[in-house]
Amino acid sequence: MSILITNIKELLQVYNSNVTILKGKEMNNLPVLKDAYLYLENDTIVEYGPMSDCDGIEAETTIDASGRVVLPAWCDSHTHLVYPEDRAGEFIDRINGLTYEEIAKKGGGILNSAKKLQEKSEEQLYNQALERLNKLLKLGTGVIEIKSGYGLTVESELKMLRVIQRLKKETQAFVKVTFLGAHAIPEKFKKNKKGYIDMIIKEMLPKIYEENLAHYIDVFCEEGYFTLEDTELILKAAQKYNLPAKIHVNQFNAFGGVELAVKYKALSVDHLEELTSDDIDALKKSNTMPVALPQCSFFLGIPYTNARAILDAGLPLAIASDYNPGSAPSGNMNFVLSLACIKLKMTPEEAINAATINGAYALGLSSMYGSITRGKKANIIITKPISGYQLLPYSFGENLIDTVIVNGIIH
Numbered sequence: 291m292s293i294l295i296t297n298i299k300e301l302l303q304v305y306n307s308n309v310t311i312l313k314g315k316e317m318n319n320l321p322v323l324k325d326a327y328l329y330l331e332n333d334t335i336v337e338y339g340p341m342s343d344c345d346g347i348e349a350e351t352t353i354d355a356s357g358r359v360v361l362p363a364w365c366d367s368h369t370h371l372v373y374p375e376d377r378a379g380e381f382i383d384r385i386n387g388l389t390y391e392e393i394a395k396k397g398g399g400i401l402n403s404a405k406k407l408q409e410k411s412e413e414q415l416y417n418q419a420l421e422r423l424n425k426l427l428k429l430g431t432g433v434i435e436i437k438s439g440y441g442l443t444v445e446s447e448l449k450m451l452r453v454i455q456r457l458k459k460e461t462q463a464f465v466k467v468t469f470l471g472a473h474a475i476p477e478k479f480k481k482n483k484k485g486y487i488d489m490i491i492k493e494m495l496p497k498i499y500e501e502n503l504a505h506y507i508d509v510f511c512e513e514g515y516f517t518l519e520d521t522e523l524i525l526k527a528a529q530k531y532n533l534p535a536k537i538h539v540n541q542f543n544a545f546g547g548v549e550l551a552v553k554y555k556a557l558s559v560d561h562l563e564e565l566t567s568d569d570i571d572a573l574k575k576s577n578t579m580p581v582a583l584p585q586c587s588f589f590l591g592i593p594y595t596n597a598r599a600i601l602d603a604g605l606p607l608a609i610a611s612d613y614n615p616g617s618a619p620s621g622n623m624n625f626v627l628s629l630a631c632i633k634l635k636m637t638p639e640e641a642i643n644a645a646t647i648n649g650a651y652a653l654g655l656s657s658m659y660g661s662i663t664r665g666k667k668a669n670i671i672i673t674k675p676i677s678g679y680q681l682l683p684y685s686f687g688e689n690l691i692d693t694v695i696v697n698g699i700i701h
């Protein structure tokens with residue numbers, strides 16, 4: 291199957307050499323080819339260039355992209371897409387003045403989702419998650435990370451991971467799977483957290499390894515959840531099973547989680563609504579990608595990640611949706627892009643880089659995804675006719691995505 295996209299108004303992220311990460315000032319650079327064509331074969335980007343060089347190229351399908359912007363599909367590096375049902379009740383509680391922490395303390399939050407998830411079958415969870423994922427594909431997401439973490443028992447964590455594995459096998463999206471058994475302390479272990487951590491290390495991890503169910507390990511390193519010591523125990527154990535870390539840190543409190551993650555060579559540190567100069571210093575000495583989740587700040591009314599401090603320190607930055615029923619009930623990366631510009635004060639160029647190439651890096655995939663480069667995967671967004679790529683973050687709440695090609699298939 292070959293696809294030729296012609297008359298492209300702006301082709302974004304064109305790199306002849308295989309760029310895999312953008313840092314600091316580099317993030318303000320977004321290469322644009324005007325009046326361009328793009329030629330795809332099966333799941334691969336084969337050629338691109340100015341329309342004047344397009345003569346003689348033929349394909350089974352031709353798409354006229356006059357007036358449209360074409361760019362790599364979004365790489366969403368942080369989601370909790372598999373969950374049993376919404377938590378709209380907590381939304382109302384928060385409107386009435388309760389905080390996320392207060393809701394969690396009275397049995398809501400993650401434990402509420404875990405209770406519901408334990409009652410659902412693998413089939414039910416799969417069908418719900420598939421519907422969500424199909425919506426996201428149409429909104430431009432081609433690569434997605436999905437975490438477990440609403441199981442919190444051996445059986446239910448494995449159930450979640452199997453559902454995610456099935457999404458990986460049976461959909462066009464490229465799915466990376468993260469084990470987040472350490473998402474909350476189950477009610478049963480309230481007075482015996484050590485017992486739950488033991489269960490993660492001695493029962494869950496070996497089974498996950500045996501069945502090859504996950505690519506990454508995650509821990510919610512936060513007051514009231516998992517301490518630095520707890521996190522270190524889990525990251526150490528995961529090393530034995532070759533599961534690199536992508537961890538939740540600094541959502542509500544900054545107490546050294548970033549430094550610990552860097553010590554364990556984490557692929558990414560996610561949230562960072564609270565950020566200290568020590569965190570920045572630790573990141574400077576690392577290859578770890580900081581990931582901002584602005585929808586969580588928007589929805590919970592907590593501070594936004596200080597993206598400017600991160601970028602001005604010469605560091606890279608990715609943005610992701612954090613799609614989950616408690617703190618970010620949407621996986622729409624187009625809105626994430628708008629928030630990055632409006633609230634994180636990122637330029638459209640920085641935000642697009644953060645949602646494509648650096649998102650791919652945060653999943654260990656940037657040599658295959660995230661830019662328009664010969665040999666990279668054919669994951670492409672074609673917008674509706676627009677005046678320029680700045681419209682993507684500018685027109686918040688409006689769907690400007692017309693066609694999405696994922697893995698060479700048109701959606």
Ligand SMILES: N=CN[C@@H](CCC(=O)O)C(=O)O
Binds near residue numbers: 612614
């Ligand atoms: N903070 C931890 N995990 C999710 C929220 C999960 C939930 O509330 O269900 C997050 O990244 O925001």
Ligand SMILES: [Zn+2]
Binds near residue numbers: 370612
């Ligand atoms: Zn999360």
